[in-house]
Amino acid sequence: MKIFLITILLSFGVMAEDYETNYEILNPWIREVPPVSKMSAGFVKIKNPSKKDVKLVAVNSDLSKTVELHTHGMVDGVMKMRKVPHINVPAMGEANLKPGGLHIMFINLKKKTIEGEKHNLEFVFSDGTKIKKEAVVK
Amino acid sequence: MIRVLLVCCLVLFSCKKENPYGDFGGDFSLASQKGKWKLSDSNGKVRILYFGFTHCPDICPLSLSKLKRELKQLNEKERAQIVPVFISVDYKRDTPDTVQKYAEFFSDDFVGLTGKEDEIKKVTKQYGVFFALTPLKDSEMGYTVDHTSRFFLINKKGEYANSFSKVQGNEDFIKELRKLIGE
Numbered sequence: 001m002k003i004f005l006i007t008i009l010l011s012f013g014v015m016a017e018d019y020e021t022n023y024e025i026l027n028p029w030i031r032e033v034p035p036v037s038k039m040s041a042g043f044v045k046i047k048n049p050s051k052k053d054v055k056l057v058a059v060n061s062d063l064s065k066t067v068e069l070h071t072h073g074m075v076d077g078v079m080k081m082r083k084v085p086h087i088n089v090p091a092m093g094e095a096n097l098k099p100g101g102l103h104i105m106f107i108n109l110k111k112k113t114i115e116g117e118k119h120n121l122e123f124v125f126s127d128g129t130k131i132k133k134e135a136v137v138k
Numbered sequence: 139m140i141r142v143l144l145v146c147c148l149v150l151f152s153c154k155k156e157n158p159y160g161d162f163g164g165d166f167s168l169a170s171q172k173g174k175w176k177l178s179d180s181n182g183k184v185r186i187l188y189f190g191f192t193h194c195p196d197i198c199p200l201s202l203s204k205l206k207r208e209l210k211q212l213n214e215k216e217r218a219q220i221v222p223v224f225i226s227v228d229y230k231r232d233t234p235d236t237v238q239k240y241a242e243f244f245s246d247d248f249v250g251l252t253g254k255e256d257e258i259k260k261v262t263k264q265y266g267v268f269f270a271l272t273p274l275k276d277s278e279m280g281y282t283v284d285h286t287s288r289f290f291l292i293n294k295k296g297e298y299a300n301s302f303s304k305v306q307g308n309e310d311f312i313k314e315l316r317k318l319i320g321e
């Protein structure tokens with residue numbers, strides 16, 4: 001019984017590690033905004049080569065007081081931005097956060113966005129995986 | 139005699155209606171960093187209007203930087219004939235000073251404007267621009283501003299001439315600007 005439990009625990013450990021190295025955070029970047037602006041947006045492509053769907057549930061950063069996940073929708077030429085609880089990254093698929101669509105929303109910036117500067121982002125997934133990655137301002 | 143006068147009036151009237159867009163667009167006055175800014179005060183130049191808000195993290199900076207990039211196709215003389223104007227419809231959060239600083243980031247000669255609720259409602263109605271201050275549930279933003287993303291071209295006489303949803307890589311946009319500069 002003990003061995004069985006240990007095996008299960010070990011395999012969980014291995015699985016968790018697998019996930020961690022599995023998700024790919026590609027080219028994260030932050031939009032340079034006028035210094036007077038309190039808001040900016042971040043973009044990234046996330047790949048999920050695993051066989052399980054996962055959700056991006058949060059992004060942590062020192063760049064702003066608050067970081068949220070948002071989306072944009074164009075309806076009859078009107079741009080509407082909305083908050084989303086999470087962003088799905090389908091199994092063997094990807095989530096693409098890009099201008100005019102899904103984005104990381106930086107609210108009440110603590111620092112100015114300066115082209116070329118890098119900021120640390122931590123991507124938090126629904127399975128508990130956390131991945132740190134630098135994002136460049138452009 | 140009366141008949142002659144009537145004919146004259148009719149002729150004058152039809153001449154006045156030369157602008158095919160009729161009442162669409164037109165003069166307006168809003169608050170700038172330097173005080174009241176009236177569209178007709180800059181007649182003689184071609185104006186480009188874009189409506190947005192400064193808490194806009196993506197669409198507004200993207201649109202304005204695309205506009206900036208496209209305008210680089212014009213030579214200095216042509217560029218000097220153009221006044222780009224950014225109008226914030228976020229009358230609750232934005233001040234003329236904030237909007238001016240925001241707009242200037244994209245080019246020194248950008249004009250930033252905003253106004254009181256009734257003034258914003260009036261000018262957006264004139265230009266067929268939709269906007270709504272929309273509460274964002276559970277968001278630190280409090281509310282966002284849904285808004286039409288479009289560039290409006292105003293000719294040298296202060297009349298609405300054309301509008302574009304996309305300016306990047308759009309040859310028609312530059313062609314139209316050059317036409318209006320030449321008028």
Ligand SMILES: [Cu+2]
Pocket residue numbers: 041070071081082103104105195
């Ligand atoms: Cu947003």
